[in-house]
Amino acid sequence: NVTFEVDDLELGDGVFIGDDVVIRGPKVMLGDYTMVSSGTTIGGRNETSIGMCCWFGPDCILNATEKLTIGNGVGAGARSQLWTHARVGDTLQGCRFDTDKPMTVEDDVWFVGQCLVSPIHAGPRSMAMLGSVIVKDMAADRTYGGAPASDITDRVGPQYDPVSEEDKFARLNKILEQFKAEHGKPASIEIVRKWPDTMD
Numbered sequence: 001n002v003t004f005e006v007d008d009l010e011l012g013d014g015v016f017i018g019d020d021v022v023i024r025g026p027k028v029m030l031g032d033y034t035m036v037s038s039g040t041t042i043g044g045r046n047e048t049s050i051g052m053c054c055w056f057g058p059d060c061i062l063n064a065t066e067k068l069t070i071g072n073g074v075g076a077g078a079r080s081q082l083w084t085h086a087r088v089g090d091t092l093q094g095c096r097f098d099t100d101k102p103m104t105v106e107d108d109v110w111f112v113g114q115c116l117v118s119p120i121h122a123g124p125r126s127m128a129m130l131g132s133v134i135v136k137d138m139a140a141d142r143t144y145g146g147a148p149a150s151d152i153t154d155r156v157g158p159q160y161d162p163v164s165e166e167d168k169f170a171r172l173n174k175i176l177e178q179f180k181a182e183h184g185k186p187a188s189i190e191i192v193r194k195w196p197d198t199m200d
Contacts, residue, residue, distance in 0.1 A: 006043070012052060025064055031072065044084070046102075050074075057113065066119065067102040074105055077113025077130070084119045109138070110159055127159040169193060 002017055005024040012032035017023075021036050025043035030036070031052030040056050042048055044064035051072035058078045062068060065085035076082065084103045089095030101119035110127045111117060115134060123140030133147035141160065143153045172191050179189075 018058070037078075044068075046084070051107070056080075066100045069103070070105045071107035071109070071124070073108040074110070076111040076115065080111045080113060080115040080117070082111075082117045086118060106140070108160070125158065125160045129156075165193065 008027040010029040014033040018038035034054040039059040048064040061081040106124040122138040126138035129145035132149040
């Protein structure tokens with residue numbers, strides 16, 4: 001029961017789309033290994049761009065009335081809603097809420113679950129705790145909670161601890177060695193610190 005109403009759809013490798021998902025819009029891009037769980041709605045009248053290795057829990061809404069740009073490694077727990085517009089009343093009668101604004105969610109942002117997000121800019125590695133109502137931009141490496149959400153990083157800490165390149169390199173090599181041991185054969189994988197000019 002998946003519905004596609006898209007003029008230009010780009011799906012990366014290993015994308016998973018669950019039951020009853022609706023994807024609409026002039027252009028929608030889903031990067032490699034992104035997972036869209038059941039009942040989620042993506043898109044609108046503008047472009048939606050979602051990076052690789054993202055995860056969206058059941059029944060999320062990712063609205064693209066204006067352009068919606070989501071980076072790599074972003075997570076949104078069940079029933080989270082990301083909106084690029086706010087409107088309800090008659091502006092001729094004085095209603096002040098008639099806004100369309102692009103939303104940018106940078107890499108490794110996590111909306112833990114049941115988050116309501118207005119059109120904001122979420123900096124990399126920022127996090128909104130369960131049930132947060134986000135009405136202002138989220139700064140990089142900060143944690144938010146509440147309704148409306150406020151910065152609670154000083155109480156709970158950031159989502160990520162800083163990890164050196166050396167530590168990442170060592171951790172990844174350890175994982176590769178475990179993989180080789182479990183499968184009883186050498187893996188044709190090489191861990192590199194810098195993108196090579198040529199690859200096998």
